[in-house]
Amino acid sequence: MSSRDQIFSAIRKNKPAAVPGVTPDLSVVIGYPDLLSQFSTVLTAIGGSCREVASAEDAKQFIASLDKGTFVIDTTAEHPSGLAQLSPAALASVDTAIIRGGVAVAENGSIWVTENEMVNRLLPFIAQQLILIINEKDLVPTMHQAYERISINETGFGVFIAGPSKTADIEQSLVIGAHGPCGMVAVIVRES
Amino acid sequence: MKDHATLAEAFIQDEARTNWHDETLWFVRQKRDKAAHGLPEWEQLREWASQIKNHTLSHMDSYLEEFERNALANGVQVHWASDAAEHNRIIHDIIKKKGITRIVKSKSMLTEECHLNHYLEEQGVEVVDTDLGERIVQFRHEPPSHIVLPAIHLKKQDVSDTFHEYLHTEKGNNDPTYLTRAARVHLREKFIASELAITGVNFAVAETGGFVVCTNEGNADMGTHAANVHIACMGFEKLIPKASHLSVFLRLLARSATGQPVTTYSSHFHKPKPGQEMHIVIVDNGRSNILGKADFRNALKCIRCAACFNTCPVYRRSGGFSYHTAVAGPIGSILNPNFDPKKYADLPFASSLCGSCSNVCPVKIDIHDQLWKWRQELTKAGHVPLMKKIMMKGMAFVLGRPALYRFSGASARWVLRYMPFMVKFKINPWYKQREMPAPPKQSFREWYIQNKKK
Ligand code: SF4
Numbered sequence: 353m354s355s356r357d358q359i360f361s362a363i364r365k366n367k368p369a370a371v372p373g374v375t376p377d378l379s380v381v382i383g384y385p386d387l388l389s390q391f392s393t394v395l396t397a398i399g400g401s402c403r404e405v406a407s408a409e410d411a412k413q414f415i416a417s418l419d420k421g422t423f424v425i426d427t428t429a430e431h432p433s434g435l436a437q438l439s440p441a442a443l444a445s446v447d448t449a450i451i452r453g454g455v456a457v458a459e460n461g462s463i464w465v466t467e468n469e470m471v472n473r474l475l476p477f478i479a480q481q482l483i484l485i486i487n488e489k490d491l492v493p494t495m496h497q498a499y500e501r502i503s504i505n506e507t508g509f510g511v512f513i514a515g516p517s518k519t520a521d522i523e524q525s526l527v528i529g530a531h532g533p534c535g536m537v538a539v540i541v542r543e544s
Numbered sequence: 545m546k547d548h549a550t551l552a553e554a555f556i557q558d559e560a561r562t563n564w565h566d567e568t569l570w571f572v573r574q575k576r577d578k579a580a581h582g583l584p585e586w587e588q589l590r591e592w593a594s595q596i597k598n599h600t601l602s603h604m605d606s607y608l609e610e611f612e613r614n615a616l617a618n619g620v621q622v623h624w625a626s627d628a629a630e631h632n633r634i635i636h637d638i639i640k641k642k643g644i645t646r647i648v649k650s651k652s653m654l655t656e657e658c659h660l661n662h663y664l665e666e667q668g669v670e671v672v673d674t675d676l677g678e679r680i681v682q683f684r685h686e687p688p689s690h691i692v693l694p695a696i697h698l699k700k701q702d703v704s705d706t707f708h709e710y711l712h713t714e715k716g717n718n719d720p721t722y723l724t725r726a727a728r729v730h731l732r733e734k735f736i737a738s739e740l741a742i743t744g745v746n747f748a749v750a751e752t753g754g755f756v757v758c759t760n761e762g763n764a765d766m767g768t769h770a771a772n773v774h775i776a777c778m779g780f781e782k783l784i785p786k787a788s789h790l791s792v793f794l795r796l797l798a799r800s801a802t803g804q805p806v807t808t809y810s811s812h813f814h815k816p817k818p819g820q821e822m823h824i825v826i827v828d829n830g831r832s833n834i835l836g837k838a839d840f841r842n843a844l845k846c847i848r849c850a851a852c853f854n855t856c857p858v859y860r861r862s863g864g865f866s867y868h869t870a871v872a873g874p875i876g877s878i879l880n881p882n883f884d885p886k887k888y889a890d891l892p893f894a895s896s897l898c899g900s901c902s903n904v905c906p907v908k909i910d911i912h913d914q915l916w917k918w919r920q921e922l923t924k925a926g927h928v929p930l931m932k933k934i935m936m937k938g939m940a941f942v943l944g945r946p947a948l949y950r951f952s953g954a955s956a957r958w959v960l961r962y963m964p965f966m967v968k969f970k971i972n973p974w975y976k977q978r979e980m981p982a983p984p985k986q987s988f989r990e991w992y993i994q995n996k997k998k
Contacts, residue, residue, distance in 0.1 A: 353777075354624070355624045355625060355626040355630060355828075356624035358828075359610075359626060359780070359826075359832060360608070361626055361831035362604055362828070362833070362835075362836075363604050363608070363780075363832050363835060364605050364835030365833040366832055366833070367601065367602055367603070367604050367605065367835055367838065368601060368602045368835075368838070368841065370602050370603065370702060370870075371595070371598040371599045371601075371602040371603065372599060373595070373596070373785065374592055374595040374596060374597040374599065374689070376588075376592050376791075376792060380584075380585045380588055381585050382583055382584060382585060385572070392832050394805055398805070398808075400803065404833065428788075436818070437674070439742045440735065440736040440769075440770040441736050444732065444736055446641070457806075459795075459805060460805035460806035460808075461805065461828055462806050462810070467688065467817075468779075473768075473817055474765075474766070474769035474770055475763075477762045477765040477766050477769065477809075478735075478766065478770075478960070494791070494795065495603030495790070495791035495794055495795050495806075496791040498791065498793075499787055499788045499790060499791045501790070503787075504749070504752055504754060504787045504790070504812045504814070505618070505752040505753075505754055505787075505812075505814045507814075507815075508749045508813075508814050508816070508817065509620075509769075509811070509812065509813055509814065509815070509817070510811075510812045511809055511810065511811045511812060512794075512806065512809070512810040513808065513809060514805070514806050514807070514808050514809075515808055516759070517760065517761055517762040517808055517809075518760050518763050518794070518808060519676045519677075519724060519760060520693075520695070520802075521675070521676040521677035521693065521695050521724075522572075522576045522676070522680075522695070522703050522720040522723055522724060523568075523698075523703075524568050524693075524696075524698070525720035525721075527720055527721050527724040529724070529725075530676060530728065530760065530761035530762060531728060531731060531735070531761050531762045531763045532761070532762025532765070532766065532808070533762075533879055534681040534737075537994065541913045
């Protein structure tokens with residue numbers, strides 16, 4: 353018998369009597385009177401920063417005003433062809449990545465980003481600094497509504513990103529910038 | 545084989561360090577409380593999580609089939625391992641076939657359970673652990689002492705000494721930011737050069753055939769997206785039925801673990817990137833056996849948040865190594881006796897049965913009840929040393945006889961007041977490192993009767 357068959361037969365023999373499933377009743381889940389202020393409060397608390405702008409044009413201007421270093425990859429604009437195939441060694445010198453985000457979650461400051469938007473899966477992690485552009489209308493209160501809005505298998509890879517990378521593995525002292533970005537900015541566009 | 549009490553004795557030699565360990569973990573527990581209290585539906589969330597897990601356990605075979613089918617359709621290769629040895633062999637075969645030499649691994653308690661690093665080392669293959677805490681303990685040839693905070697037993701000067709030796713950082717520079725940056729530079733080289741990335745799995749989703757990996761550091765993503773081969777290892781109990789269930793578990797996991805609202809990265813893997821190979825190794829290693837035990841199967845609901853570690857008065861004061869196993873703490877104490885009742889017979893006794901673990905557990909595992917049940921089982925099986933047996937029998941005898949219980953309580957109070965040396969005597973292990981409390985003048989019962997009459 354293969355290991356697979358062995359495992360299945362042991363599970364079938366030993367599993368308990370059927371227990372019904374449960375569908376969470378979302379009416380008891382927390383809501384926020386002001387999604388944007390909740391989102392930006394949480395994101396700031398976890399080491400990110402947040403900027404609200406009136407339009408896509410204003411977003412461009414704001415981002416232009418930031419110090420982004422010399423090697424910038426902006427997947428929302430024209431980007432190097434072959435970005436998807438760019439080697440890790442080549443990406444290692446990216447100073448700033450600019451990527452469009454999808455659903456943003458007020459309760460935890462996270463933003464859903466899929467492979468389509470990042471183009472290269474390594475980009476949002478290897479860049480020294482990450483800028484995500486989102487629409488205010490994509491704010492939802494909690495993860496429950498977020499999963500209602502997305503299909504997790506729409507692309508081969510998707511990730512909720514909440515702030516810059518961090519660690520507290522040395523004596524529980526928080527250090528921003530572990531292996532991923534040392535800084536993360538969310539630009540929230542009010543009009544769609 | 546040294547038991548928990550003996551190993552704990554070594555840990556508590558350095559009192560300042562023990563106190564730091566104790567207080568730091570208690571601080572993490574308080575952060576968990578704050579995060580939990582921020583959600584009015586917290587208890588409801590725990591209940592949902594528990595019910596989803598109970599449901600999944602009772603339909604494990606059909607959900608595993610569904611998961612496998614969908615993962616295969618996504619272009620992922622699925623492997624099945626009955627035990628640790630087979631898990632290690634599957635991974636080594638992939639490495640051998642492709643002639644891989646540069647391997648990075650993010651945190652996976654399953655690979656610790658299977659002693660994967662050690663096995664591969666014996667085959668001449670080096671694995672670089674990339675979680676900062678795990679890299680620190682790997683340099684020191686130590687196992688992780690905590691499933692979420694692997695280097696919590698170390699102080700920054702220890703890390704500084706270790707990094708000075710291996711990464712040539714400045715001697716005596718203990719600044720956590722400086723040390724973290726040094727590790728960042730060192731590990732970026734490893735990520736960029738890696739050919740294979742090994743990760744654990746936090747949740748696998750039957751309906752989509754995908755899986756989720758959670759980190760704060762970004763090390764799982766740096767590894768998997770740089771390398772051309774990704775192997776994800778999971779115990780079969782990581783499965784949940786639906787994508788929408790992820791919301792329940794992701795809301796609970798980080799809040800329970802560190803008090804964060806969510807981990808920095810919750811990465812959802814479904815298909816390999818073009819040109820990449822993705823493998824999933826699904827491991828049994830005793831889990832199907834636990835599934836058959838009505839008293840103990842609940843432990844399979846665990847999501848490895850470590851809230852039960854941080855709250856446990858025994859763990860906080862005895863450290864992870866005293867549990868002599870990969871998964872320590874209260875959950876380790878109820879899981880490990882399943883694997884080897886004799887070797888881990890001491891663990892269910894490493895508890896005060898205060899029940900705090902069960903109260904914080906996000907999936908409502910009856911941890912302290914299981915600890916109690918394990919004590920009975922192990923005693924029956926003859927794995928418990930004589931002294932503990934006598935004490936347990938004494939307790940059962942006294943508790944089963946109310947009149948005697950009242951008398952012995954009164955006499956214990958009298959003894960504590962007038963002859964404290966009797967209980968402070970060496971044979972009573974409870975007195976080690978403890979000052980006995982001043983005994984109350986009255987028992988609760990005496991007080992109750994007196995006050996009822998008033
Ligand atoms: S037993 Fe519960 S509290 Fe302990 S690690 Fe597992 S899920 Fe967390």
